[in-house]
Amino acid sequence: MSEDEHQPTACDPEVSPNGVHTWRLEALTNIWTGNASCKGENLVLTGLLGSLRWWFEVLVRGLGGAACDPNATRCQAKNHCPVCELFGCTGWARKFRFQVLDETGKTMSSAIAKAAEFQWRFVPLRGIGKEEWALLHLTFCLIADYGAIGGRTVFKPSDENSRANAQHPRDYGLVKLLEKPPLGRTDREILQQYIGGWREVDHDDFADFAWASLQNFWCVKGKCLARQNNNNSSYNKAIGRPEPKSQACRGDSWLAGRRPDRQRGVEAESKKVFSFKEPADARRTFGFVKPGTVSFHQMKERLKQAWPDLKDTDFRTGEAIFEALFKSETGDSR
Numbered sequence: 001m002s003e004d005e006h007q008p009t010a011c012d013p014e015v016s017p018n019g020v021h022t023w024r025l026e027a028l029t030n031i032w033t034g035n036a037s038c039k040g041e042n043l044v045l046t047g048l049l050g051s052l053r054w055w056f057e058v059l060v061r062g063l064g065g066a067a068c069d070p071n072a073t074r075c076q077a078k079n080h081c082p083v084c085e086l087f088g089c090t091g092w093a094r095k096f097r098f099q100v101l102d103e104t105g106k107t108m109s110s111a112i113a114k115a116a117e118f119q120w121r122f123v124p125l126r127g128i129g130k131e132e133w134a135l136l137h138l139t140f141c142l143i144a145d146y147g148a149i150g151g152r153t154v155f156k157p158s159d160e161n162s163r164a165n166a167q168h169p170r171d172y173g174l175v176k177l178l179e180k181p182p183l184g185r186t187d188r189e190i191l192q193q194y195i196g197g198w199r200e201v202d203h204d205d206f207a208d209f210a211w212a213s214l215q216n217f218w219c220v221k222g223k224c225l226a227r228q229n230n231n232n233s234s235y236n237k238a239i240g241r242p243e244p245k246s247q248a249c250r251g252d253s254w255l256a257g258r259r260p261d262r263q264r265g266v267e268a269e270s271k272k273v274f275s276f277k278e279p280a281d282a283r284r285t286f287g288f289v290k291p292g293t294v295s296f297h298q299m300k301e302r303l304k305q306a307w308p309d310l311k312d313t314d315f316r317t318g319e320a321i322f323e324a325l326f327k328s329e330t331g332d333s334r
């Protein structure tokens with residue numbers, strides 16, 4: 001073994017790869033972190049961490065990597081994906097301790113309210129490479145600029161469809177990134193190389209949630225869909241849910257999601273379109289397509305029914321978002 005191989009991953013001089021990394025954020029809405037009736041630090045952490053991990057998986061898949069779903073096909077300790085490498089799996093512990101702190105640095109033990117400033121702090125427990133820090137940061141940029149955070153907005157089947165009458169998710173989970181830790185420059189090729197070095201994509205294992213990739217992601221900023229449960233909802237039009245919604249939809253059930261039917265062996269499935277109305281300057285609608293089921297073109301045409309003035313350039317897809325994410329990374333340092 002050469003001497004080089006004993007060295008830690010090369011980093012910019014000012015970056016401490018294994019020091020504490022903190023991101024400072026502002027909640028633009030309340031952030032859903034679990035059942036409101038049971039508060040506690042663990043619940044806050046579990047909800048946020050689950051959501052962070054979910055978006056991290058989206059990013060890793062978008063960069064061509066394999067990412068397992070911890071609720072379905074899991075990695076095992078010896079042969080795991082780059083997501084499990086950082087977030088842990090059976091037999092392989094998470095590489096960091098995650099803390100949510102308020103603006104004064106105190107641990108937050110209840111839900112995060114609108115307008116609150118808070119911090120996400122990562123305390124490394126083992127070596128975290130610069131690529132992993134970079135991926136984490138891109139995950140936060142993705143959430144802040146195009147997505148949303150929190151249990152209600154995680155696209156887990158169990159999380160969405162069983163609570164049809166609950167408050168809908170656009171009320172939760174928008175954040176603004178105020179400050180990032182000092183990080184080295186992010187290069188897409190380096191990250192792709194890093195991700196490619198982990199467990200190879202096994203299409204049989206990962207097929208069920210391969211759609212959850214930034215390559216299939218789209219976002220329209222500044223517009224939202226009307227989602228009230230009436231007979232003329234633009235949201236229902238966009239996802240192809242029949243109106244009035246009496247019958248189970250068939251052709252477009254992938255976008256609309258579906259409720260589980262145990263007797264017929266039908267698993268619950270999350271819907272794939274999310275829309276956020278408030279605050280107006282962070283208004284957005286985002287979702288996923290699935291090659292062979294719903295294309296970007298079809299999705300855009302559906303949205304044009306709700307928004308006749310939608311410009312093609314307003315419908316941003318994964319590739320454009322990747323470009324924007326990496327561009328802002330090499331340009332400003334926030």
Ligand SMILES: [Zn+2]
Pocket residue numbers: 067068069074075080081082083084085089
């Ligand atoms: Zn994994």
